[in-house]
Amino acid sequence: MSGHKHHDHLDWDNRGEVLERDAEVMSPLLEQAFQWLQGFQATPERVLDIGSGPGVASSLLAGLHPGAEVVAVDGAPALLERARARAQRLGVPIGTRLAQLPEEIGDLGSADVVWIGQVLHHLGDQEAALAELAGLLRPGGVLALMEGGLPFRFLPRDIGIGEPGLQSRLDAAVDLSFNEMRAELPDKVAVVEDWPALLDRAGMKHIGTRTFLVDHPAPVDGDKRSYIRSTIENWSKFAAQRLSDEDNATLARLLDPEDEAGVPRRPDVFVLGARTIYLATTR
Numbered sequence: 254m255s256g257h258k259h260h261d262h263l264d265w266d267n268r269g270e271v272l273e274r275d276a277e278v279m280s281p282l283l284e285q286a287f288q289w290l291q292g293f294q295a296t297p298e299r300v301l302d303i304g305s306g307p308g309v310a311s312s313l314l315a316g317l318h319p320g321a322e323v324v325a326v327d328g329a330p331a332l333l334e335r336a337r338a339r340a341q342r343l344g345v346p347i348g349t350r351l352a353q354l355p356e357e358i359g360d361l362g363s364a365d366v367v368w369i370g371q372v373l374h375h376l377g378d379q380e381a382a383l384a385e386l387a388g389l390l391r392p393g394g395v396l397a398l399m400e401g402g403l404p405f406r407f408l409p410r411d412i413g414i415g416e417p418g419l420q421s422r423l424d425a426a427v428d429l430s431f432n433e434m435r436a437e438l439p440d441k442v443a444v445v446e447d448w449p450a451l452l453d454r455a456g457m458k459h460i461g462t463r464t465f466l467v468d469h470p471a472p473v474d475g476d477k478r479s480y481i482r483s484t485i486e487n488w489s490k491f492a493a494q495r496l497s498d499e500d501n502a503t504l505a506r507l508l509d510p511e512d513e514a515g516v517p518r519r520p521d522v523f524v525l526g527a528r529t530i531y532l533a534t535t536r
């Protein structure tokens with residue numbers, strides 16, 4: 254188990270701070286999603302947060318279900334450490350479990366709720382992983398899968414520098430690097446990402462799909478501004494070779510803390526995005 258490399262070779266352990274802030278920005282969406290989920294599983298006894306990262310969802314779930322055993326499951330020890338520290342800070346009980354996906358799914362024990370948010374796309378064979386996850390559900394248990402939605406937007410169409418429409422071009426470039434990330438997964442299996450059909454094929458019954466918004470209008474606070482800056486910085490690295498020189502120059506200005514047109518100083522940045530959640534239960 255130890256020494257086993259992450260399948261997608263991303264350095265998850267060192268991304269704790271960024272992942273935690275990203276998930277905090279998404280918290281209002283997670284809260285709405287978990288309320289919806291509660292309508293299907295009001296009093297779960299055991300909840301698994303698969304690929305929990307720093308455990309923002311785990312702590313929310315533990316707060317919502319005080320009687321439940323909530324376990325954050327991840328392959329990155331430093332992220333689980335962060336999940337524990339966060340839960341302690343918030344005064345909610347969570348357990349953590351170091352596990353590689355998908356190999357160790359079968360060892361996680363059964364649960365009434367299995368949450369897997371923005372993780373499945375990092376696994377090569379998404380369909381096989383869903384079948385393994387289905388095996389964790391107790392009768393009447395619910396699996397909640399968060400995948401896709403709408404790309405996050407931070408900037409108006411015309412930001413006064415460079416060619417308008419930068420964010421759509423950035424999205425397109427990031428999508429292409431996402432394809433490359435998946436293509437490099439060692440056990441990659443191509444599949445039509447029709448999630449309801451995949452959940453059904455994994456032996457479960459799809460019971461609902463809803464999309465929730467993350468909507469933080471301008472002006473945003475300092476934490477969100479840092480989130481926006483670091484996300485654009487991250488995307489720019491992926492996208493640089495696919496963008497024009499003009500767009501790369503605009504991005505450099507956006508990231509420059511001294512530039513008045515940069516994200517740290519401009520008043521018009523916002524966070525608007527959506528994520529879709531698919532629910533399935535046992536047959």
Ligand SMILES: C[S@@+](CC[C@H](N)C(=O)[O-])C[C@H]1O[C@@H](n2cnc3c(N)ncnc32)[C@H](O)[C@@H]1O
Pocket residue numbers: 259260261265266272275276303304305306307309310326327328329332352353354355369370371372375376
């Ligand atoms: C994009 S983050 C999502 C974190 C969290 N669920 C959220 O929505 O904020 C993906 C998480 O999955 C974990 N992960 C990715 N591939 C994994 C694998 N093969 N085994 C175990 N964990 C993995 C990473 O360590 C990381 O914490």
